[in-house]
Amino acid sequence: MALLDDLAPGMMLKGVRSHITGLLIKELMVRGDLRRCLIVAPGNLVEQWQDELKRRFHLNFEILTNDRLEASLSGNAFEEMPLCIARLDKLARNDEVQARLEQSEWDLVVADEAHKMSATFFAGEAKFTRRYHLGELLGRITRHLLLLTATPHNGKEEDFQLFLRLLGEDRFEGRFRDGVHKVDASDLMRHLVKEQLYTFDGTPLFPERRAYAANYTLSGPEQELYQRVTSYVREEFNRAEALENHGRKGTVGFALTILQRRLASSPEAIYQSLKRRRERLERRLSELREQQDNEQTALTLFANLPLLDADELDELEDAPASELETLEEQVLDQATTARTMAELETEIHLLAELEALALLVRKSGCDRKWEELARLLQDEEEMFHENHQRHKLVIFTEHRDTLNYLAGHIRVLLGQPEAVATIHGGMKREERAKSQRAFRNDPLVQVLVATDAAGEGINLQRPSDGQL
Numbered sequence: 001m002a003l004l005d006d007l008a009p010g011m012m013l014k015g016v017r018s019h020i021t022g023l024l025i026k027e028l029m030v031r032g033d034l035r036r037c038l039i040v041a042p043g044n045l046v047e048q049w050q051d052e053l054k055r056r057f058h059l060n061f062e063i064l065t066n067d068r069l070e071a072s073l074s075g076n077a078f079e080e081m082p083l084c085i086a087r088l089d090k091l092a093r094n095d096e097v098q099a100r101l102e103q104s105e106w107d108l109v110v111a112d113e114a115h116k117m118s119a120t121f122f123a124g125e126a127k128f129t130r131r132y133h134l135g136e137l138l139g140r141i142t143r144h145l146l147l148l149t150a151t152p153h154n155g156k157e158e159d160f161q162l163f164l165r166l167l168g169e170d171r172f173e174g175r176f177r178d179g180v181h182k183v184d185a186s187d188l189m190r191h192l193v194k195e196q197l198y199t200f201d202g203t204p205l206f207p208e209r210r211a212y213a214a215n216y217t218l219s220g221p222e223q224e225l226y227q228r229v230t231s232y233v234r235e236e237f238n239r240a241e242a243l244e245n246h247g248r249k250g251t252v253g254f255a256l257t258i259l260q261r262r263l264a265s266s267p268e269a270i271y272q273s274l275k276r277r278r279e280r281l282e283r284r285l286s287e288l289r290e291q292q293d294n295e296q297t298a299l300t301l302f303a304n305l306p307l308l309d310a311d312e313l314d315e316l317e318d319a320p321a322s323e324l325e326t327l328e329e330q331v332l333d334q335a336t337t338a339r340t341m342a343e344l345e346t347e348i349h350l351l352a353e354l355e356a357l358a359l360l361v362r363k364s365g366c367d368r369k370w371e372e373l374a375r376l377l378q379d380e381e382e383m384f385h386e387n388h389q390r391h392k393l394v395i396f397t398e399h400r401d402t403l404n405y406l407a408g409h410i411r412v413l414l415g416q417p418e419a420v421a422t423i424h425g426g427m428k429r430e431e432r433a434k435s436q437r438a439f440r441n442d443p444l445v446q447v448l449v450a451t452d453a454a455g456e457g458i459n460l461q462r463p464s465d466g467q468l
Contacts, residue, residue, distance in 0.1 A: 019056060022052070022059060024146070025059060025108065028107070034108055037082070037107060038078075039110045039112065040109065040138065041086075041088060041112040043089065043319050044324075045113070049112070050062075050085055051429075061084065061085045062081050064084055064087070075100075077100070078103070078104035079103075088116060091134050107142065107144065108143070108146065110146045111145070111146070112149075114163075115152055115163070116131055117131045117132050117135035117147075119132045119162040120159050126162060132166075135166040147166065147167065216368045216372040217368060219366035221364055225354075228354055229259070230260070233256045236252065239337040240253050240337050243337065248307060250307070250312070251331055252335045254316075255334075255335035259332060265401075266397075267362045268362060268404075269399045275355050277332060277351055278352055281333075281344060285348060288344075289341065325451075390446050392445075392446060392448075393448070394439075395447065395448070397450075400424050400425070400451060407420050407422050414447075416446075419446045419447060421435040422448070423435045423436070424450070
């Protein structure tokens with residue numbers, strides 16, 4: 001039982017964790033001490049784990065899917081998968097899958113982002129989550145348990161002790177007296193930071209990370225759009241608070257949060273989002289009018305829209321980008337606090353006004369964030385080598401509308417359409433890998449514009465030359 005704490009979050013250290021784990025697995029296999037290994041990771045990391053272990057160590061891990069569970073000949077897919085990778089919340093929240101897991105035995109279980117299985121003390125009482133109980137189960141069905149995390153400690157000794165209880169139930173049972181005891185995990189915990197990682201010749205494995213903020217001021221039209229959309233979101237949040245259906249409240253709140261993030265992303269993202277939402281609600285209103293004439297008739301939440309409670313919303317941050325993008329579009333386009341057709345009509349009218357304002361900003365060319373990025377691309381010395389050739393550059397954005405917008409602008413700015421590659425959640429793994437290879441190896445590809453999907457299943461780090 002052990003805890004690996006790398007204390008330096010980011011895609012870079014995700015790769016380090018898989019490398020260290022791969023070395024451990026291979027060593028245990030050589031010793032004849034490992035035949036069955038289970039890796040539990042957040043949904044957005046399972047493909048990366050599979051690819052890294054295959055590429056670096058020739059370990060053929062299989063991802064646990066619904067199809068694999070249903071196609072099991074024995075009735076328990078875990079027994080048929082000696083090298084298995086499973087999504088954290090598939091195991092934590094599905095009682096049927098967990099029952100099958102409990103019937104299996106493993107030589108090694110590895111939990112990535114293990115802090116997600118933490119528990120807390122509140123009002124003197126320990127509060128356990130379903131993820132925590134999964135951690136307890138994993139400890140019971142394996143001979144070796146390895147927890148990987150960049151944030152094992154939240155500053156509260158009692159909570160840290162509950163977390164370490166996953167590694168030693170008897171040793172960390174109960175709560176220490178304040179000011180008297182302190183958790184000592186030196187024999188269980190391996191603490192690493194990226195600054196301690198070196199190549200065989202003694203040079204740092206990764207370059208120093210330096211972060212700077214580029215400040216900019218919104219133009220007048222942008223400021224007006226920001227204030228108007230923010231006001232709309234605030235009012236809808238207040239209306240959502242009055243909803244008696246908590247699942248609907250959570251779904252509407254999630255939709256409004258998406259809209260707020262897209263407002264901050266780019267004029268293109270907020271314009272397209274407002275336009276799609278207005279069109280979808282208009283179609284829904286038209287369908288309702290065909291069914292009934294009374295505009296005061298109460299509306300129900302659309303039948304195909306998921307109801308998201310607090311736990312489900314918490315899980316979304318770990319969902320694969322492709323799934324999350326699909327859900328975001330579905331929820332953003334449909335979730336509403338309107339309770340009657342008259343209220344829905346009023347909201348559609350307001351959305352049309354906001355859409356018109358967003359279109360005005362879009363056509364005006366007043367995009368201060370893009371102007372600042374264009375300045376950095378053209379004028380900053382750090383963007384170029386000493387021989388004046390451009391450094392390889394990765395630009396991350398959260399939304400595909402912004403990705404397409406930026407990719408088009410950068411291609412025009414550089415005057416080379418082939419200079420820009422893209423990666424987003426709607427691309428298949430093979431397409432993402434192709435864009436990655438082009439960015440890493442093709443000197444003509446200078447910029448990669450990517451959504452969060454770029455962090456899933458591929459590694460963009462170039463430790464050998466310190467470039468991104």
